[in-house]
Amino acid sequence: MSDYQRLPQQDPDLPGHRPEEKEPFYKKKRNILLAAIAIVLLATAFYVLGSAGEFSHHRVHLEQPGISLEHFSQGVAKCKAIHQEGKHQYPASETRTFNPRFVSGTAPTLFKNGTIFDGVSESFQGDLLVNGGIIVQLGGDIEAPEGTVVVDLKGHILTPGIVDMHSHIGLTSWPELDATEDSNEMTSPAAPFVRTIDGFNPSDLAREIVVSGGVTSALVLPGSSNVMGGEAFAFKLRKVDTLSVEDMLIEADVENKWRYMKMACGENPKKSFGDLGKMPSTRLGEGWILREQFSKATELKRAQDDWCNAAERLPRFGRHRLDEAFPEDLRYESLVGVLRDDVKLHIHCYETFDLEAMITAFHHALDAYRVPDILKRAYKNVPTVATFAGKFGYKKEAFQSSVDSPKILIDAGISVAMKSDHPVMNAQHLVYQAAMAHHYGLTELQALASVTSVPAKTIGQDHRIGKLAVGMDADLVIWERHPLSLGSHPLQVYIDGIPQIENVDPTQWSEQGEPLKFKNLPELTVSKDKDACTPGTNDAIFTGIKKIILDRSETYNRDGNLSVVIKNGEAVCTGECQQEIWRLLGDGEEIPAYDLGGEGVVLPALLSVGAPNLGLLEIPMESSTGDSSAGLKTPIQYAVDALKFGGLQLDEAYKAGVLISITAPSSSHVVQGVSVAFSTGAQDALSSQAVLKENVALHVKIGHESKSTLFPTISSQIQYLRSSLIKGLSDAFNPKDQFAMVARGKMPLIVEVHNRDEIVRLIQVKEELQHLGAWIKLGLLGATEAWTVAEHLAKADIGVILNPYHCTPNRWTAQHCLAGAPLTKETGLSVLHKAGVTVGLAAAEIEDVRQLSWIAAWARSDLGISEKDAVGLLSWNLAKIVGLTEQPKKASDLVFYNGSPFEFGAKVSAIMGGGKSGVQCNPRAL
Numbered sequence: 001m002s003d004y005q006r007l008p009q010q011d012p013d014l015p016g017h018r019p020e021e022k023e024p025f026y027k028k029k030r031n032i033l034l035a036a037i038a039i040v041l042l043a044t045a046f047y048v049l050g051s052a053g054e055f056s057h058h059r060v061h062l063e064q065p066g067i068s069l070e071h072f073s074q075g076v077a078k079c080k081a082i083h084q085e086g087k088h089q090y091p092a093s094e095t096r097t098f099n100p101r102f103v104s105g106t107a108p109t110l111f112k113n114g115t116i117f118d119g120v121s122e123s124f125q126g127d128l129l130v131n132g133g134i135i136v137q138l139g140g141d142i143e144a145p146e147g148t149v150v151v152d153l154k155g156h157i158l159t160p161g162i163v164d165m166h167s168h169i170g171l172t173s174w175p176e177l178d179a180t181e182d183s184n185e186m187t188s189p190a191a192p193f194v195r196t197i198d199g200f201n202p203s204d205l206a207r208e209i210v211v212s213g214g215v216t217s218a219l220v221l222p223g224s225s226n227v228m229g230g231e232a233f234a235f236k237l238r239k240v241d242t243l244s245v246e247d248m249l250i251e252a253d254v255e256n257k258w259r260y261m262k263m264a265c266g267e268n269p270k271k272s273f274g275d276l277g278k279m280p281s282t283r284l285g286e287g288w289i290l291r292e293q294f295s296k297a298t299e300l301k302r303a304q305d306d307w308c309n310a311a312e313r314l315p316r317f318g319r320h321r322l323d324e325a326f327p328e329d330l331r332y333e334s335l336v337g338v339l340r341d342d343v344k345l346h347i348h349c350y351e352t353f354d355l356e357a358m359i360t361a362f363h364h365a366l367d368a369y370r371v372p373d374i375l376k377r378a379y380k381n382v383p384t385v386a387t388f389a390g391k392f393g394y395k396k397e398a399f400q401s402s403v404d405s406p407k408i409l410i411d412a413g414i415s416v417a418m419k420s421d422h423p424v425m426n427a428q429h430l431v432y433q434a435a436m437a438h439h440y441g442l443t444e445l446q447a448l449a450s451v452t453s454v455p456a457k458t459i460g461q462d463h464r465i466g467k468l469a470v471g472m473d474a475d476l477v478i479w480e481r482h483p484l485s486l487g488s489h490p491l492q493v494y495i496d497g498i499p500q501i502e503n504v505d506p507t508q509w510s511e512q513g514e515p516l517k518f519k520n521l522p523e524l525t526v527s528k529d530k531d532a533c534t535p536g537t538n539d540a541i542f543t544g545i546k547k548i549i550l551d552r553s554e555t556y557n558r559d560g561n562l563s564v565v566i567k568n569g570e571a572v573c574t575g576e577c578q579q580e581i582w583r584l585l586g587d588g589e590e591i592p593a594y595d596l597g598g599e600g601v602v603l604p605a606l607l608s609v610g611a612p613n614l615g616l617l618e619i620p621m622e623s624s625t626g627d628s629s630a631g632l633k634t635p636i637q638y639a640v641d642a643l644k645f646g647g648l649q650l651d652e653a654y655k656a657g658v659l660i661s662i663t664a665p666s667s668s669h670v671v672q673g674v675s676v677a678f679s680t681g682a683q684d685a686l687s688s689q690a691v692l693k694e695n696v697a698l699h700v701k702i703g704h705e706s707k708s709t710l711f712p713t714i715s716s717q718i719q720y721l722r723s724s725l726i727k728g729l730s731d732a733f734n735p736k737d738q739f740a741m742v743a744r745g746k747m748p749l750i751v752e753v754h755n756r757d758e759i760v761r762l763i764q765v766k767e768e769l770q771h772l773g774a775w776i777k778l779g780l781l782g783a784t785e786a787w788t789v790a791e792h793l794a795k796a797d798i799g800v801i802l803n804p805y806h807c808t809p810n811r812w813t814a815q816h817c818l819a820g821a822p823l824t825k826e827t828g829l830s831v832l833h834k835a836g837v838t839v840g841l842a843a844a845e846i847e848d849v850r851q852l853s854w855i856a857a858w859a860r861s862d863l864g865i866s867e868k869d870a871v872g873l874l875s876w877n878l879a880k881i882v883g884l885t886e887q888p889k890k891a892s893d894l895v896f897y898n899g900s901p902f903e904f905g906a907k908v909s910a911i912m913g914g915g916k917s918g919v920q921c922n923p924r925a926l
Helices: 025-051 071-083 204-209 268-272 283-312 333-339 352-357 373-376 405-411 427-439 444-449 453-458 578-586 648-655 714-732 738-743 754-772 786-795 828-835 846-863 869-872 876-881
Strands: 109-116 124-131 135-139 149-152 157-160 162-165 215-220 228-236 259-266 342-349 361-364 385-389 416-418 476-479 490-495 540-548 553-556 561-567 570-576 594-606 606-609 660-662 671-674 676-679 692-693 698-701 749-753 779-784 799-802 840-841 894-897 908-910 917-922
Touching: 071 283, 109 476, 124 660, 157 162, 157 917, 162 427, 162 453, 162 828, 204 215, 215 427, 215 490, 228 333, 259 333, 268 283, 283 333, 283 444, 333 342, 361 828, 385 405, 385 453, 416 427, 416 453, 427 444, 540 570, 540 869, 553 869, 561 578, 561 594, 594 908, 606 846, 606 876, 648 660, 648 846, 648 908, 660 846, 698 738, 714 738, 714 754, 749 754, 754 779, 754 786, 786 799, 786 828, 799 828, 799 876, 828 846, 840 846, 840 876, 846 869
Parallel strands: 109 149, 109 157, 162 215, 259 342, 342 361, 361 385, 385 416, 540 594, 606 660, 698 749, 749 779, 779 799, 799 840
Antiparallel strands: 109 124, 124 135, 157 476, 215 228, 228 259, 476 490, 540 553, 540 561, 561 570, 594 894, 660 676, 671 698, 676 692, 894 908, 908 917
């Protein structure tokens, strides 16, 4: 462009302009000649430069300026940034000498005498030194520099901090309130322009709890209601004094940060917007939204590239600028980043056709194990699959999942990461997912890598987190025992070299021996008898048993010489049965023999109480698959009328040794209905031992979740319960009325409630009614805050069924939650147990029923109780609370394990009873 600053600044014809003296004619002629020469030279220069390719074909103004020089310079800078080579290439970790997140004044720390799992290789013994927020020395015997804090690990295991690559922490904050729910921008199915950093709450109560489980970093994603949910951000979970969200980023003070985009396909967007009558209501609509949005982003990218190309081709000399500013549109900026590989794309998908239609990582992807070859064929760099180890069946997309999925994928060369989807699953226990994956086939190293090095690499941060190596950030976890063992928890957690758990004294830690070595337990061996492992097996001899726990008693033999003898479907001997065996064999009888290899453990049928809709609704999100929730004015309903046998959910419960379920109906009313006791393995209601007791207990629900137009307040709910019981007590003409039966102690009352004050009021209502002559057998379900009044519950003989065992302060009315070690010395269970309350455990979700023995094992670890008492949490304690003091089952309802069911590695080897005939050998989880 011309330099207009050199032109005359005033018009001679304007008033106030002083006329100058006229020049001589020869001077005018000379000036005209010089001007003509200048014009010729300028035109020649333009011609020569243009023919030399120095000019763009875009129009260049000489008379008028284009965009401002400032805007043009900004555009050129953006062109340089988007085409910068190696912007996400980082120097080797070992060359790093400083962590940009380091807090000045943090002393160096030397960890001595530890067992180190570095996240990528086998464990080794040694020391580790951190300084400046990074690891500066690793392995061998390290001398402590002056001013160093020395921590003696005493043989405990040291691992990298856990990396959760799918979390909504800080967006769905605890306690969950409408005012703080920021997971999904529900005004549009395509919202790639929103950012989680704008809604992240650094004061979320979950942060401290999650860190106490060893999680040090999290990729915080938008929810999955949108096809395009928005931009995600990767945070360290260390509390910062500034409470600045920016200061919590992993890449705080890093110029070229990795960016992340969350998208979703399948049921979630369909339901979220289809129910509103908006697109997408089908996967077809989801596909269109993706194509349309990426088409517009592609147009914007092309326009930017054209602009940058034109700017590059402008003349090198002069002040030349383009007509238009650099093309930008904030609605598509992040999608253009995806196309330029500056934004890592994370997609929430489940089913095979969704995976093929759609990428840095697939999240959930419970169907991925079925199509590993398609994934490898479709993607040059196969995406990581971020998944669960044990969740299944909660919706159709998750119905065909398999516990073998992680192993199948890894064996196919596809990386697998475990994630929490917090708060869907409390991220405090993310290591539990890795432990389950190990139980189902991953090696120790693969399981640990699935929550450390693999997710770190997937989010592009493996040069800083996810491993223990020189130059890596000092994010460390010290474990009480092996992190893949049931009930293990951290002793201390470090982020950027700073300890995160308060009031921890390492000198009080116990000495740790060799790390746990997971046993290869013996497989069940069976005689070749034709009736073995068939419904026709009425007689059986089980040997090689180490422990038998039945009827509140425990028999143990170190050498595994215990036996169980079944005759005509009845257990005629348990324990020392050699004489009985010799007698039967001496009579010439041919009885199938089953050997558990000396490690066998025998338990009674385990019970499920409180798992929602088990046996009533097959897929919780599909009302067409069984019973559904009743309305407000529906008469009291009986679960027995809606039982559905033979489904996948019941089959999984049965295979896990949960042979009996007590299930209540679901209702919007305060009164849920009357529960039924039944065998999970029965084929139908006509089968022998299918329905064990038609009417077990009356179930009621009190709390915020039960508010409705009929019962808009908690006080109206409690008043309805009180008045119904008083009426039932005085109803002499209708003794079979449910409330009359409850008031006279003929039927237990099970109240689902969590809040302390509501629990106190129920205790008072019980006392008030007893003064009127009632006798109420009251049990509480849920009961997060019941521990706060444990002594009162014990005095009032009120049993408690904790659901879930691992509570969270997710409700406003349930914030008195004991998170457990290492934050609290006690748990709700331990306080109740010590007070003498009868306590049982329940599965929070229907798919968790098959994990009940592991939940009890965790409780056993926290309480320090015997295996017998742990069995009681799932057996006779539950039976007492719901009024099944004499369990309505055959004596032969037995579950045989090839090792302790309270440790990972053991499995159900055989089942007798539970609604099926004969011996079921090696029932297999999904």
